Amino acid sequence: MLKVVIADLEPIQRKCIKALLQERYRRQVVVLETDNGQEACEYVEKDNIDLVIMDHRLTGMNGLTSAVEMRRHNPLQKLMVFTMEEDPQLKKSFNKLGVKQYIKKPSRPRILIDLISKGLSETPQLPARKVTLKISEIVQFIEGNLNRDLTLTYVAEKMNLSSYYLSKMFKKELGVNFVKYVTDRKMEKAKELLKNFDVPIINIAFAIGYAEPSYFTKVFKRVENMTPSQYRNQFYR
Template identity: 30%
Template sequence: MAELLIVDTDSSCTSEIRRIVENSPYSFLRIYEATTAKRAMMMLKQSRPSALLLDVSLPDMDGITLGKNALHLYPDLSIIVITGLKMFEMVHSAINSGFSAYLLKPLTKNEVLSTLDRVLKPEIKKEINQTVHDGESNNFDLRKPIQSAVQYIQLHYNESLTLKNIADKVYLSPSYFSKSFKEEIGMTFVEYLSWIRVQKSKNMLRMTSLPIDVIANNTGFANSSYFATTFKKIEGKTPTQYREHFF
């Protein structure tokens, strides 16, 4: 999925970028945040974003060095510098490092969106092509109904899924599907669906500051209370306790 990673200690700037993106044609992008280079590198190693927006002034490393390290991981990654420093040397360094853009704070809506248009359109086109390809490769194979069901669950975990609904898609009776699923996967359908949703929620807890109820909703749980109960049953701690380990 297409993502933006913003690395900045300036929460007002981060909030403004989020507001601009969420009210633009790029509202489908998932936005992750980090306030240190160390955390940003951890997040980059877990997932490649479509673009990296970073301030040059970070508490544990200058942004130029962080950007260079990011390019070692992903040579074609689009990096956008966001800073309040009007220094030619900094601009020159960013250009020589292979970064994609250099924006001065305070940011304007037009600057942000025109920059995203320039750096993201090739990336989003590639993302769309990959999504289409993945969709074609994940058509139901009725010779392998349980594997097909698992693939569908992994792609649609945040939707309202029922055992009967999935059984119908692979043309099996609910009872036979339930029995076969447990034998092949080692979990019941409900156990597996809950486990997948919790794994997806862990990524959001580690990589965003989204409220717990929003994460619950985005990962298919009916409410935050049920999410917390299920999470603790599987992970041995509440979502809040899990998040505190990373912040």
């Protein structure tokens, strides 16, 4: 499901862009509207937004200030500007923030929706050093939160990334998909805990983020080819 924020002073303009998106993507898009720059930033902070389409002219906080705030919160947030502002310096400032699409109003609907679709399809990129640091941050977060239900969506939200980008980056950098990595780490932690015979298996399940002990047993058996009890019994011999 795509999530798009439209930040524009003109209600008609917002409705027009929303209609174009719904015609192109049908039920596969959720569109949030606002005329306020601060509110647009809050949408980005609270949810994984695939694209922000903004005018520079907004209430509360102008487009450029809003874009700076969004980039501070999420360096990979995809942004496009759709405005009547002709100031070359303003365009340059947006470009420095990594905004590739600075589109002048008015624009033909077909051209506009094609540009929006292009913006949605592009994968944002971090410099190599930042990718390494981000992967390190993600791995540390996983290690420190093995007691939680570490879904891709949950971790992506905590890392201010889209689920798609996190999954792709994780696989490329570590050579293993996200779900398998998390499961393997949980099972390694479980094996450590199983060596302590005083800890009930149900408690171990809870300790590594499984609300259902039976599901923990199922996953453990799939990964280790034996049940947690069978693994533990090896140490009695």
